[in-house]
Amino acid sequence: EVQLVESGGGLVQPGGSLRLSCAASGFTFSSYWIAWVRQAPGKGLEWVANMNQDGSERYYVDSVRGRFTISRDNAKKSLYLQMNSLRADDTALYYCARGRGAHRYWGQGTLVTVSS
Amino acid sequence: DIQMTQSPSSLSASVGDRVTITCQASHDISNYLNWYQQKPGKAPKLLIYDASNLETGVPSRFSGSGSGTDFNFTISSLQPEDFAAYHCQQYHSVPPTFGPGTKMDF
Numbered sequence: 155e156v157q158l159v160e161s162g163g164g165l166v167q168p169g170g171s172l173r174l175s176c177a178a179s180g181f182t183f184s185s186y187w188i189a190w191v192r193q194a195p196g197k198g199l200e201w202v203a204n205m206n207q208d209g210s211e212r213y214y215v216d217s218v219r220g221r222f223t224i225s226r227d228n229a230k231k232s233l234y235l236q237m238n239s240l241r242a243d244d245t246a247l248y249y250c251a252r253g254r255g256a257h258r259y260w261g262q263g264t265l266v267t268v269s270s
Numbered sequence: 271d272i273q274m275t276q277s278p279s280s281l282s283a284s285v286g287d288r289v290t291i292t293c294q295a296s297h298d299i300s301n302y303l304n305w306y307q308q309k310p311g312k313a314p315k316l317l318i319y320d321a322s323n324l325e326t327g328v329p330s331r332f333s334g335s336g337s338g339t340d341f342n343f344t345i346s347s348l349q350p351e352d353f354a355a356y357h358c359q360q361y362h363s364v365p366p367t368f369g370p371g372t373k374m375d376f
Contacts, residue, residue: 260313
């Protein structure tokens with residue numbers, strides 16, 4: 155069974171940092187693009203970043219470029235999102251999702267709250 | 271970035287109704303368009319990919335059509351479990367972008 159399990163969310167002050175993790179199981183992690191998608195409370199979905207199989211391609215939405223870094227460790231079957239200089243509008247449920255185009259598998263999300 | 275619009279933003283319907291949601295892209299995205307269903311407190315679920323392909327295991331009452339800039343998503347006969355939010359997503363260009371969503375209720 156394909157599983158994606160996010161962790162690392164929490165309450166952080168504006169300007170702070172947080173590192174999210176996504177642990178994958180049930181499939182060959184190193185064969186797939188993986189993405190981070192977020193959803194602010196009561197709002198729609200926003201794609202944040204993605205990465206190809208070997209990490210040589212990474213893409214970001216403009217609002218996080220330069221502040222967030224996506225990375226992966228294929229040996230550990232894990233995806234990461236290092237988030238720096240956090241702002242109030244980064245408050246959201248962060249999902250990891252498998253795939254480059256259609257996301258067939260999603261985690262349950264980890265909540266990031268940026269507030270003083 | 272390609273902007274996606276959806277209409278309606280909300281919709282009240284009844285079991286057995288046929289409902290259609292539209293999604294419009296700001297630029298030609300060919301058929302690089304997916305549809306997701308999301309229930310409260312749950313992750314999105316892929317229903318339709320590449321505009322008109324039904325994801326494995328998804329009931330045939332769901333369908334999608336369109337290409338270029340205009341797309342439709344239809345539920346032929348609403349079932350109680352279909353009351354949820356629906357999102358379109360383009361992946362023709364980076365960044366992939368989602369529509370604002372359509373919330374469907376009774």
